[in-house]
Amino acid sequence: MKRKQFLAAAATLVLAGSLAACSSDDDGANSSSSEGGGGSDATNCTNTIPKPDLPAVTLWAWYPNMELVVDNFNEQNDEVQVCWTNVGEGGDEYEKFQTAIAAGTGAPDVIMIEADRIPTFQVQDALVDISDFGYEDVKDDYSEGAWQDVSVGDAVYGVPVDGGPMGMIYRKDIFEQYGITPPTTWAEYEQAAQTVRDAGGPLFGDLGANVPAVMMALQIQNGADPFTYDTDNPENIGIALNDEASKEVLDYWGGLVEKGLVGTQDQFTPEYIAGVINGDYATYISAAWAPGYLTGAGVGAGADSGQFAVAPLPQWDPANPVQVNWGGSAFSVTSQASDPELAAQAAFGLYADEASLTDGWTNQVIFPLNLNALEDPAFADLAVEFFGGQQANKEVYVPAANAYEGFTYSPLQQYYYDAMTEQLASVNEGSITGSEAADRLHEDVVGYAEEQGFTVE
């Protein structure tokens, strides 16, 4: 009897002990993955590290050809190795990063983020200013506009990789059928849309509520200046979301929706892609990375093969054309990096070698911002298969990228996008006009900014 009791007690203790061990094991794993510099942590990488004796830097990124990019970097570098994981695209990754910031541990040393999110993380002190870690050496590899998008004030928080100069993708077959030429102004765009509709044709475009960044870019194109923000004065923020320029653009698109000229479908959904393949939309206002994305989603593979072409984005004032940008990412060093200098070395080197860049642009996975690629004649002359051999880079995207002057993003970007999506959905539903949407959006975002302790100007 005694022996049995003893055994039971012992078993209980062992069980409890193993549970405790489990939890402490987990802690250990987390802290070591955030340490990075140890180099002993190669077990969690998606890639195989060829030189395991070197210190390793952890990286989160989601470029489709990331495996190749990481291998290229590791092969060519003799001081540091990169241990890469893909933890999700865009929002999924930001939510994980956000959690790691709040926890104070668990973030990688280097992280891929879109340029518009940099201020959001910067204001939380989650990113490191890399201007002292070799910035001068690579400064001339990128344009000033590219650097501006990844900077807050004078501090540089990311190494630009790709951008998203915008253009108007259109269906040649539909344009030919209804006898229209690519519109160069937004007024012409509406006329063309009306022509197609009157002839019983498909929708001319789409106002997706879930792509607020496009609306922001189109408003900026019309001279809107949604945010003014500078780290020298981090407590003040300028918000102007319901000025005349912003309202004009929203009213314009609200009008197109009301007249039934454009669709109201959320983009990046199977539904939308099916519509694009099917020729339900005559145009797609999008960025330079779109061909790669669309090809990946199966567009241009069947009857719609070679039917796409691209033209410059329509303008408000053709005398003063303005080029805008949608998307584009950078590599940032996080403040949880144990050796920021080493991490910065990886951030500067990744996706900056010729082999990776060439692979990126030939597959249209990225529109490179690295001038070595951007000024490469082979890049400009590339006959893009998706566009039926059109030299899209030379004709549309490179001029757009060269004329792009950079945006000022704000630390409120996530909230602003969510709020914009809500208002765009109401416009699509027809319950409010574009101007009303702008007013509500402004009020909403200003309220949030004040609650977050900003002084709104």
Place this chain on the structure above:
Amino acid sequence: MTLQITETAPPRTPKTRRKAPKLPLREQLIGWLFIGPFGLVFLAFLVAPLVYALYLSLFRKAMIGGTSFVLLENYTKAFTDPSFLDGAWFVIRFSLVLIPVQMLISLAMALILDMVTSRFARFSRLMIFLPYAIPAVIGALMWGFLYSKNFGPLGDFFGLFGATAPDFLSRDLIFYGLLNIVTWQWAGYYMIILYAALQGIDPTLYEAARIDGASNWQITLRIKIPLITPALLLILVFALIGTLQFFNEPKILRDLAAGAIGPDFTPNMYAYQQAFGLANFNYGSAISFALGAVVFVCVYIFLFATRKRGSFLS
């Protein structure tokens, strides 16, 4: 152990029954050791996170100005925040429609399956239960495709009559779209609970009723349903709590219908957005607790209203 003692105790002294026998200290300790593993897990994974979330909810963190102790300010904010109130009102409305529909369907199916005993009944039982075995994520994604205008069957079906299919992912109809998904997913599970309860009824009761001249309808209404009331109440409480915490399905469908499903669509989604999207863990925790309060009130009202039925909880 207790059983042994009561059995051996003299029958004329019932008092000893009530008093717990005092065990030697060593045996008490052993008892605690047996509870130990559960206790540890319970404290570490349930009590501690709750206490921590409660602690978090008493602070306010702003991008500028940092963290400050605000006591209950987050809660006053939550209960005046239209995002939270609209979300809470949505899930309450949703429960009011969903639960009766779900219960009627599952009860009807359980009663039918209980009466029919053929191979087909066994097959049907499995098929009705099957949706519950499909992970919620996959179920929601699948319905997202079925609702699609371009390649869902609805478009073809309505096209036969020359009509356009309703868009269940639009703002107007998303309520019914979600209603359908959740009913599909859970009715089979509730059916199994009710079916098990029906199987537990002593068949001699039916025999007696039949001898007294009761029809099948009378047996169903007067014997079967009253006897499975505790099971009905059980699934009602499950459904109520589950629906008020609605999260998975709208969160997944949001990828397909961001216009119709905002980030504050239900209170749980709003808490998620605040905590993980906007880095406001404090307010996110407060919303979670505020939702907990709403759930508590709703369940309490419900139990109070049904207390005479001899509920399973009392």
